[in-house]
Amino acid sequence: MPLVEMKDIHKYFGRVVALRGVDFSVGENEVVGLIGDNGAGKSTLIKILSGVFPPTKGEIFIKGQKIDLHRYSVREAHRMGIETVFQEQALGVKQAIWRNLFLGREPVNRLGFLKLDTAWNETHRMMREMLGFRGGGVSPDASVRTLSGGERQGIAIGRAMYFDANLVILDEPTRALSVQEVRKVLNFILKLKENGKSCVYISHTIANVYSVSDRFVILDRGQVVGEYLRDEISEEELNETLVKLHEARLVRGEEPPAKLN
Amino acid sequence: MEERRFQLGRYKMQLGLITIFCLVILFFILTSPTVFLRPTIYLAYLTTIPFVGIMALGLTFVLASGEIDLSFPSVMAFAGYVCAVAIDTTGSITLGLLAGLASGALIGSLNGLVVRKIGVPSIVVTLGMSFLIRGAVNLLSQGLGKSLTFLQGTPWHTVLVGKVGGKFPAHAIWFVALTVLFWFILYRHRFGNHVLFSGDNEDAARMMGVNVDRVKIMVFALMGVMAAFAGLIDSFRLLKWWPTMGEGFMLTTMASAFVGGTSMFGGEATIFGTFIGAFLIGSLEAGIVAAGLSGFWTQFIYGLLILIAVTVHTVLRKGKV
Numbered sequence: 001m002p003l004v005e006m007k008d009i010h011k012y013f014g015r016v017v018a019l020r021g022v023d024f025s026v027g028e029n030e031v032v033g034l035i036g037d038n039g040a041g042k043s044t045l046i047k048i049l050s051g052v053f054p055p056t057k058g059e060i061f062i063k064g065q066k067i068d069l070h071r072y073s074v075r076e077a078h079r080m081g082i083e084t085v086f087q088e089q090a091l092g093v094k095q096a097i098w099r100n101l102f103l104g105r106e107p108v109n110r111l112g113f114l115k116l117d118t119a120w121n122e123t124h125r126m127m128r129e130m131l132g133f134r135g136g137g138v139s140p141d142a143s144v145r146t147l148s149g150g151e152r153q154g155i156a157i158g159r160a161m162y163f164d165a166n167l168v169i170l171d172e173p174t175r176a177l178s179v180q181e182v183r184k185v186l187n188f189i190l191k192l193k194e195n196g197k198s199c200v201y202i203s204h205t206i207a208n209v210y211s212v213s214d215r216f217v218i219l220d221r222g223q224v225v226g227e228y229l230r231d232e233i234s235e236e237e238l239n240e241t242l243v244k245l246h247e248a249r250l251v252r253g254e255e256p257p258a259k260l261n
Numbered sequence: 262m263e264e265r266r267f268q269l270g271r272y273k274m275q276l277g278l279i280t281i282f283c284l285v286i287l288f289f290i291l292t293s294p295t296v297f298l299r300p301t302i303y304l305a306y307l308t309t310i311p312f313v314g315i316m317a318l319g320l321t322f323v324l325a326s327g328e329i330d331l332s333f334p335s336v337m338a339f340a341g342y343v344c345a346v347a348i349d350t351t352g353s354i355t356l357g358l359l360a361g362l363a364s365g366a367l368i369g370s371l372n373g374l375v376v377r378k379i380g381v382p383s384i385v386v387t388l389g390m391s392f393l394i395r396g397a398v399n400l401l402s403q404g405l406g407k408s409l410t411f412l413q414g415t416p417w418h419t420v421l422v423g424k425v426g427g428k429f430p431a432h433a434i435w436f437v438a439l440t441v442l443f444w445f446i447l448y449r450h451r452f453g454n455h456v457l458f459s460g461d462n463e464d465a466a467r468m469m470g471v472n473v474d475r476v477k478i479m480v481f482a483l484m485g486v487m488a489a490f491a492g493l494i495d496s497f498r499l500l501k502w503w504p505t506m507g508e509g510f511m512l513t514t515m516a517s518a519f520v521g522g523t524s525m526f527g528g529e530a531t532i533f534g535t536f537i538g539a540f541l542i543g544s545l546e547a548g549i550v551a552a553g554l555s556g557f558w559t560q561f562i563y564g565l566l567i568l569i570a571v572t573v574h575t576v577l578r579k580g581k582v
């Protein structure tokens with residue numbers, strides 16, 4: 001039984017059809033590489049899975065249990081052990097780092113007041129242990145806008161690491177990261193795998209996706225157009241498949257993606 | 262493990278505001294020592310400032326959430342009217358107060374619902390609401406005020422606007438208590454955290470599981486309750502209600518929040534700044550008149566102060582670490 005299973009997922013944004021009949025699943029202890037051009041619908045698919053918005057049509061099963069999509073939400077996804085690093089980072093840049101780390105899951109007392117020491121100390125620990133912040137010079141009280149792009153991404157990823165999920169979804173997490181930082185993210189994925197967790201990894205860098213994924217799912221214009229186990233396909237073949245799809249788009253006269261990030 | 266350190270630098274905005282306030286008072290003391298070296302003027306300040314201050318606290322939450330409210334002066338009058346009528350019909354002051362506060366919450370929630378569920382910008386919704394309920398109040402009251410002299414000496418009158426020790430206005434204590442409460446809610450409570458994030462980056466808040474609609478509707482409701490409370494204590498203090506009540510509070514309330522350092526753009530707000538801002542704005546007029554300048558100077562100096570303050574805040578914020 002897969003950990004999550006999405007069946008016949010459709011999503012419309014007004015007239016824009018972002019997804020049309022996508023079947024997507026992630027197995028227990030499986031790393032799935034989700035790939036495709038910009039605008040293919042990758043982010044839309046994982047946002048549905050993360051509870052950000054419901055699909056227009058379709059079903060979701062988590063551990064075999066059918067999800068009531070009217071009641072499904074980000075909170076519910078968190079509760080079920082689904083943790084997401086969104087492409088948009090989802091940080092409030094004017095707020096302190098510690099507030100960002102615990103956003104939506106604040107440690108509070110019975111009256112809802114923040115346990116400041118807990119939040120602050122945990123953030124401090126996370127910044128030292130998980131992210132390897134520059135020389136420890138940054139305080140958890142610093143606002144996110146004072147951080148570099150890589151550090152911001154570090155907070156977004158650190159947040160997902162901190163909450164110890166069963167399924168971690170990473171939507172283009174390596175943007176704005178240096179080579180070493182990318183290495184850390186890939187190691188994080190490998191560690192998830194070692195610890196029996198699952199992961200959905202979205203990236204345009206096929207070499208990275210290839211090196212950590214067990215299976216690849218290719219989305220194109222809102223549909224799954226290819227699905228390969230790692231043993232079935234070499235990195236070169238995977239690359240070729242994507243290039244062909246891309247060329248087909250150009251032949252059809254569709255705009256090439258404005259930017260590949 | 263490293264301890265959370267006290268850093269003076271984090272409080273430069275607060276220190277700056279206190280300094281400005283002291284300088285203004287010092288200026289008044291120098292220009293009119295007879296007035297400003299006696300306690301009377303300060304007691305007068307404590308009598309008038311809480312009305313603006315209490316609403317400015319609510320407005321600070323609205324601004325923190327990235328919205329604006331222009332309807333609060335009308336809510337003052339509306340809640341006062343509802344309270345007066347409810348006392349008339351039920352004979353209970355407690356019920357009257359509750360009805361007044363509830364009417365504020367209701368109008369605030371309505372503002373919030375239209376803003377969030379229909380998607381009309383808050384500046385438009387609350388402007389419309391402002392006219393709508395002012396009009397409703399005028400229609401209902403036929404433009405006539407109501408005398409509330411029977412409130413004199415009742416327990417609620419003493420608790421809300423009585424004079425502690427024969428001098429000190431009780432509603433000033435309410436203002437201070439509410440300031441402390443609001444500070445804790447904004448900076449130390451989950452709700453305040455969600456307010457700040459909703460104003461800072463709404464999408465981020467939503468993606469992390471914050472119910473942004475609910476948070477903002479609650480903020481509008483809170484603003485409504487604060488405006489209602491200000492309206493109630495104003496009617497209690499003057500022992501009457503009148504239909505144009507609240508007019509003239511709009512600009513001073515906004516100015517208090519902005520001078521204090523709360524941003525128009527959401528996600529950044531300061532309760533302490535609003536508190537000092539209310540005193541700054543509230544003390545100017547009397548001081549200017551006492552200094553022998555004509556009342557015509559008041560607006561000019563308000564304007565000057567607001568422009569200087571928001572410029573300084575913006576500069577400070579840009580260089581923020």
Ligand SMILES: Nc1ncnc2c1ncn2[C@@H]1O[C@H](COP(=O)(O)OP(=O)(O)O)[C@@H](O)[C@H]1O
Binds near residue numbers: 013017018
């Ligand atoms: N909130 C939204 N409103 C309207 N259209 C959207 C929204 N989110 C995504 N889309 C559209 O849906 C399609 C898929 O987008 P997305 O899922 O972000 O693709 P990807 O992540 O694969 O680049 C695009 O055409 C995009 O413009």
Ligand SMILES: [Mg+2]
Binds near residue numbers: 042043
């Ligand atoms: Mg995307």
